[in-house]
Amino acid sequence: MDLDELFPNKPGDPLALVAKQDLDPLSIDELHARIAILTSEIERVQAKIDAAVNFRASADAIFKQ
Numbered sequence: 001m002d003l004d005e006l007f008p009n010k011p012g013d014p015l016a017l018v019a020k021q022d023l024d025p026l027s028i029d030e031l032h033a034r035i036a037i038l039t040s041e042i043e044r045v046q047a048k049i050d051a052a053v054n055f056r057a058s059a060d061a062i063f064k065q
Contacts, residue, residue, distance in 0.1 A: 018038075023031065 026034070
């Protein structure tokens with residue numbers, strides 16, 4: 001059995017759709033707006049990662065005492 005059959009990609013995965021989108025029809029202003037939105041999303045995800053790491057470190061510190 002193929003692993004792709006066991007764990008298929010999520011249908012309509014937004015990240016996959018963004019990566020596949022044709023950029024040719026977009027204007028320079030639209031491309032700049034896209035970069036701004038993607039940069040904002042990267043910052044949001046990084047903040048979530050940082051919060052998770054900090055939470056984990058706090059929990060580890062409590063339980064190691």
